[in-house]
Amino acid sequence: MTTRPFIVGIGLVAAMGATTITYLTWIRPWVMTWGATDDEVAAELPGDELLPAADGVATRAITIDAPPEAIYPWLAQMGPSPRGGAYTYDWIENLLGLDMHSTDQVLEEFQHPAVGDTIGVGPEASRVEIADPGRAFVTRTTDGDWVWSFTLVPVGHSTRLISRNRFRLPGLAKKLAMIPMEPGSLIMERKMLMGIKERAEALAHAG
Structure with a gap:
């Protein structure tokens, strides 16, 4: 039986x-490693030193037909309202209560982030760790378990935008829970990178 x-x-x-x-x-x-070359995946990027012993690393990238100075503004203003959003699927972000509203406009009041500035509130809040216009923008969660870096690498008349997430997952349960979340993170981040590309190219081509 x-x-x-x-x-x-x-x-x-x-x-x-x-x-x-x-x-x-x-x-x-x-x-x-969606969109990233082997060299980009292996490269040491700004912000790596903030979480050297990461449990996981995601390095994703996209080529943008625009100079770094047309891309950095969109990075500098990322974040929940009243900031510029995340340029991804807002409705999914907002189901999680993140209050994201992606804008197509450069918001001047958020164009000068400084090290130590806080983006967001509560457990989702992050601290600006590197704000190097035209080169790199890096944030770290207040608990120190997640570092998100954006690196801008000029290539001819274009720019490679490299996004890297380094994360620490204390405990086996969190490590196992991350596995099914990884494909979802790609869906969201791919949309975000394409959203930044669209906005930066429009800005560059508009002069």
């Missing part, structure tokens, strides 16, 4: 194990 449920249970465990191995071996490397 108990043999069949036992066999079914073993089969489910085996299937889950095979799925996890497939994801970790073949899919996860692409998820965590």
